[in-house]
Amino acid sequence: MSELELIGLAGLVLLFVLLALRIPVGLAMIAVGIAGNYALSLAAPYLRFEPYLKQFKTLLWNGLANYELSVVPLFVLMGYLASQTQLSRDLFQGLNALVGRLRGGVAMAAVCACAGFGAVCGSSLATASTMGRVALPELRRMRYDPKLATGTLAAGGTLGILIPPSIALVIYAIIVEASVIQMFQAAILPGLVAVAFFIGVIALQVRLKPELAPLADPMEEQARKQALIRLIPVLVIFGSIILGLGMGLFTPTPAAAVGVFAILAYGLLRRFQSNGLGTESHQRGGLTLTGLREALLQTAVTSGMIYFILFGAEVLKGFFTRAGLPTAMAGWAGTSGLDPWVILIVMLIILILLGCFMDSLAMILVVVPFLWPVLVDLNGGDYTTAATAAYGLDTEELKIWFGILALVVVELGLITPPVGLNVFIISSLAENVGMRAVFRGVMPFFSAEIVRVALLLSLPALTLFMPRLLSG
Amino acid sequence: MPALMEKLAIGWALLGGVLLIAIVLVTAVNVGAFGLDRLAGLFGGAVPGLPGYEDFVRLAISAAAPMFFPYCQLRRGHVAVDIFVSHFSLRTQRRLDRFSLLAIAVMALFLTYWLILGLGETYSDGALSRVLGWPEWPFYLPGIASLALWALVALTQFFKADAHV
Amino acid sequence: AEETITVHHFISPKAPAHKSFIEPWARRVEEQSNGRIEVKIFPAMSMGGKPPELYRQVRDGAADVVWTVIGYTPGVFPRSEVFELPTVHQGSARATNLAIQENFALLADDFKDLKPILIHAHAGNALHLRETAVRSVGDVKDMKLRTPSRTGAWMIESWNAEPVGMPLPALPQALSKGAVDGALIPFEVVLPFKLQELTKYSVEGDTGGRFGTAVFLFAMNKDRYKSLPDDLKAVIDANSGDALATEIGELWDGIEAPGKAAQEKSGGEVIKLDAATLADFDKLGEGVVARWIEDADSNGLDGQALVDAARASVAKHSTAK
Numbered sequence: 002m003s004e005l006e007l008i009g010l011a012g013l014v015l016l017f018v019l020l021a022l023r024i025p026v027g028l029a030m031i032a033v034g035i036a037g038n039y040a041l042s043l044a045a046p047y048l049r050f051e052p053y054l055k056q057f058k059t060l061l062w063n064g065l066a067n068y069e070l071s072v073v074p075l076f077v078l079m080g081y082l083a084s085q086t087q088l089s090r091d092l093f094q095g096l097n098a099l100v101g102r103l104r105g106g107v108a109m110a111a112v113c114a115c116a117g118f119g120a121v122c123g124s125s126l127a128t129a130s131t132m133g134r135v136a137l138p139e140l141r142r143m144r145y146d147p148k149l150a151t152g153t154l155a156a157g158g159t160l161g162i163l164i165p166p167s168i169a170l171v172i173y174a175i176i177v178e179a180s181v182i183q184m185f186q187a188a189i190l191p192g193l194v195a196v197a198f199f200i201g202v203i204a205l206q207v208r209l210k211p212e213l214a215p216l217a218d219p220m221e222e223q224a225r226k227q228a229l230i231r232l233i234p235v236l237v238i239f240g241s242i243i244l245g246l247g248m249g250l251f252t253p254t255p256a257a258a259v260g261v262f263a264i265l266a267y268g269l270l271r272r273f274q275s276n277g278l279g280t281e282s283h284q285r286g287g288l289t290l291t292g293l294r295e296a297l298l299q300t301a302v303t304s305g306m307i308y309f310i311l312f313g314a315e316v317l318k319g320f321f322t323r324a325g326l327p328t329a330m331a332g333w334a335g336t337s338g339l340d341p342w343v344i345l346i347v348m349l350i351i352l353i354l355l356g357c358f359m360d361s362l363a364m365i366l367v368v369v370p371f372l373w374p375v376l377v378d379l380n381g382g383d384y385t386t387a388a389t390a391a392y393g394l395d396t397e398e399l400k401i402w403f404g405i406l407a408l409v410v411v412e413l414g415l416i417t418p419p420v421g422l423n424v425f426i427i428s429s430l431a432e433n434v435g436m437r438a439v440f441r442g443v444m445p446f447f448s449a450e451i452v453r454v455a456l457l458l459s460l461p462a463l464t465l466f467m468p469r470l471l472s473g
Numbered sequence: 474m475p476a477l478m479e480k481l482a483i484g485w486a487l488l489g490g491v492l493l494i495a496i497v498l499v500t501a502v503n504v505g506a507f508g509l510d511r512l513a514g515l516f517g518g519a520v521p522g523l524p525g526y527e528d529f530v531r532l533a534i535s536a537a538a539p540m541f542f543p544y545c546q547l548r549r550g551h552v553a554v555d556i557f558v559s560h561f562s563l564r565t566q567r568r569l570d571r572f573s574l575l576a577i578a579v580m581a582l583f584l585t586y587w588l589i590l591g592l593g594e595t596y597s598d599g600a601l602s603r604v605l606g607w608p609e610w611p612f613y614l615p616g617i618a619s620l621a622l623w624a625l626v627a628l629t630q631f632f633k634a635d636a637h638v
Numbered sequence: 639a640e641e642t643i644t645v646h647h648f649i650s651p652k653a654p655a656h657k658s659f660i661e662p663w664a665r666r667v668e669e670q671s672n673g674r675i676e677v678k679i680f681p682a683m684s685m686g687g688k689p690p691e692l693y694r695q696v697r698d699g700a701a702d703v704v705w706t707v708i709g710y711t712p713g714v715f716p717r718s719e720v721f722e723l724p725t726v727h728q729g730s731a732r733a734t735n736l737a738i739q740e741n742f743a744l745l746a747d748d749f750k751d752l753k754p755i756l757i758h759a760h761a762g763n764a765l766h767l768r769e770t771a772v773r774s775v776g777d778v779k780d781m782k783l784r785t786p787s788r789t790g791a792w793m794i795e796s797w798n799a800e801p802v803g804m805p806l807p808a809l810p811q812a813l814s815k816g817a818v819d820g821a822l823i824p825f826e827v828v829l830p831f832k833l834q835e836l837t838k839y840s841v842e843g844d845t846g847g848r849f850g851t852a853v854f855l856f857a858m859n860k861d862r863y864k865s866l867p868d869d870l871k872a873v874i875d876a877n878s879g880d881a882l883a884t885e886i887g888e889l890w891d892g893i894e895a896p897g898k899a900a901q902e903k904s905g906g907e908v909i910k911l912d913a914a915t916l917a918d919f920d921k922l923g924e925g926v927v928a929r930w931i932e933d934a935d936s937n938g939l940d941g942q943a944l945v946d947a948a949r950a951s952v953a954k955h956s957t958a959k
């Protein structure tokens with residue numbers, strides 16, 4: 002191992018130490034990037050440090066002035082607006098009117114609503130907290146078992162990251178230079194499989210123990226009708242975003258912007274309508290000025306956080322690649338003599354373990370640049386053909402398949418004990434339900450997730466079916 | 474002082490949000506024109522889109538994105554890994570926290586300094602955007618103001634935390 | 639080695655520009671210095687930053703040498719832009735490279751903070767179309783076309799079509815979904831981006847005429863160059879400018895053929911515009927040149943003189959092959 006590679010490794014260790022000390026992720030990345038480059042300049046004088054520092058004149062601005070990344074704050078805004086305009090509530094109540102009378106139906110409606118909300122929201126945490134707020138009170142009112150109720154929402158929340166649009170997928174696509182749209186297309190089937198599995202888990206539980214989910218009384222016909230009518234515009238908006246993106250009618254940035262526009266328009270219309278009808282205040286939907294302000298401020302927090310990590314990752318990358326670390330890692334993996342499938346599974350396990358305490362975006366940004374070159378090398382290099390490749394896929398398809406696998410295991414980290422961010426959120430929303438209970442409630446879903454990972458791993462065609470069909 | 478800082482950060486973030494909405498509206502017009510164009514195409518006509526749309530988005534987002542940093546700091550929104558530190562004593566935790574705040578302020582000032590040099594250089598180079606041909610240097614201004622404000626917010630939090638210890 | 643020189647560029651290490659230009663250049667410099675110079679190449683932005691930052695990195699010395707496109711940073715190299723212009727560039731990288739060498743004194747101010755190694759062009763923009771053939775100027779009206787540069791956007795506007803700016807990697811998706819109707823790029827990038835599968839028609843002049851080109855900058859940090867002992871400076875000099883212009887021009891002209899063949903093999907058509915049709919395009923191209931002259935004049939340059947010199951020189955080298 003060369004001196005530069007050693008410095009790179011030391012930097013990696015330092016990064017984890019700083020992270021463990023609760024230094025903000027973006028800051029830790031920048032600090033390691035700069036310190037690391039200083040160390041490199043000492044070991045290799047041709048990597049001069051002062052000129053390196055001068056890059057900060059333009060590095061940040063050029064990183065921010067990125068058309069492809071502009072989709073991120075727009076997706077974030079779309080999710081918060083949907084939540085502020087009560088689209089999320091309309092969605093859940095409409096679905097509940099459809100299937101709520103089945104045993105376990107309210108929980109199933111919550112899973113479907115999470116998936117639907119995932120279609121306008123790029124983040125799992127936002128999906129869990131929004132849908133938790135909407136569905137938990139209803140589940141409690143119906144006297145659902147608290148473990149089942151909270152487990153459903155913590156697991157359902159993970160759908161936000163996979164059902165397109167997904168911020169994590171956008172960022173993954175930019176790192177490995179994949180088509181964002183193909184990534185979205187690939188995520189559709191695995192996302193639907195997750196919905197089916199979660200519904201299956203609920204059905205199985207209530208069949209074994211019917212007392213977990215009491216049967217609901219029939220809804221008032223009037224209320225049911227209204228809920229169903231309200232479901233229509235919601236489905237139209239969500240459906241057109243998914244279709245527009247999936248069929249590639251729009252490229253991501255216009256799709257996100259049009260989505261925001263549609264939700265804004267719907268929110269204002271709905272507001273106007275509720276005023277006109279003089280409905281009771283708690284039933285009022287639509288977008289208020291306070292709601293808009295709140296959505297913009299929430300967007301500022303989430304986007305600011307994401308852009309800071311992205312910038313940190315850019316600085317860090319400038320250190321690791323100068324140190325030659327990614328290339329070196331690919332070399333070690335290649336000469337280790339381990340089976341490519343074993344290495345892939347080890348990678349996924351590392352991602353699950355890291356996911357227990359690291360933010361999913363930070364993880365993708367730090368870890369994928371190391372894993373991806375290793376995989377390409379193991380697979381047989383950039384220009385390998387499917388017939389001769391170790392994983393039976395060419396590079397483009399490997400990109401898509403690995404991206405989805407990585408994302409699924411990263412999201413698994415959100416509900417993996419002892420620390421799962423989704424579990425934190427749901428437990429804080431549900432009064433009197435502790436973390437331990439939520440984790441117990443989430444376990445059946447967790448098992449289903451493990452089965453799903455195995456399925457996606459053994460059947461790449463499942464992931465690749467939609468992009469092959471839609472993008473040729 | 475802290476109250477004023479809070480108002481500034483909020484107002485600044487909302488201004489960034491308004492820029493986002495501007496992107497949304499410009500896109501809506503552009504996509505609308507694209508749709509009309511497809512429709513008009515059926516009858517042999519054409520409706521032009523907005524030339525330089527991507528350029529506009531790029532420049533607008535370069536201004537809007539940094540405007541979110543100070544408010545994100547105000548709400549302590551920048552992610553960090555919590556679980557190891559939660560085992561430490563409260564005193565140690567507070568020290569670490571103050572150290573982070575100071576380090577953030579130093580970093581933000583460091584970036585402000587370089588961005589100001591970047592503005593000067595972009596101005597003297599005469600760098601323009603690709604399609605619209607707008608000069609790029611004015612778009613450094615929101616970033617400079619944002620990072621300076623970010624440093625101020627972090628410093629305010631640093632001194633406030635001081636009062637607690 | 640006594641001196642280590644870093645080379646930073648934006649393109650994949652598998653691209654011809656890396657494999658057939660920068661790698662061989664590096665090995666030659668190492669050899670001719672008898673191993674006293676070692677050249678370390680960092681491809682695909684692996685020293686960090688975005689492509690538009692490359693010229694600053696070399697000016698500041700973060701990298702000793704960079705290879706970049708001047709079109710990434712419109713406004714920064716105002717004089718050299720003249721060689722991008724339609725009707726100035728004629729469809730041969732070799733001719734334009736030689737013309738650049740011949741008129742280097744006129745451009746020198748663009749690079750006064752650098753030690754230029756080679757300023758060169760690619761073979762020229764051809765028009766690649768998704769579905770609709772272009773056989774006359776009228777056919778291109780109202781199309782949405784990806785522009786390679788600022789002057790490319792002006793040219794597209796002069797055709798009454800709509801320029802769209804996007805990074806090259808985004809182009810395949812935009813083509814396959816109809817977000818653009820076509821793109822202005824050399825045939826060189828057809829193969830790596832599989833554009834033959836996404837486009838039905840490619841258009842150029844019957845004698846290889848093109849719609850402008852892109853100008854590349856291969857340059858060294860000035861102080862770094864000065865810091866070399868004289869005999870090593872001489873090695874760099876011996877691998878700069880005139881010594882490279884013809885070879886690199888022929889390299890770029892040569893990498894057009896596989897792209898053309900791929901388009902034809904995929905069932906697509908390479909449309910060859912006859913002289914009369916090309917003249918129609920050139921008439922609009924004149925308008926672009928006029929707009930460029932006006933813009934250059936407003937920045938205190940003598941636009942007309944630059945255009946005249948460039949044109950005469952390109953014409954001379956186009957015929958005298």
Ligand code: NA
Pocket residue numbers: 118119120121122123124160161162163164165166167168
């Ligand atoms: Na989503």
Ligand code: NA
Pocket residue numbers: 833834835836837838839901904905906907
């Ligand atoms: Na073709």
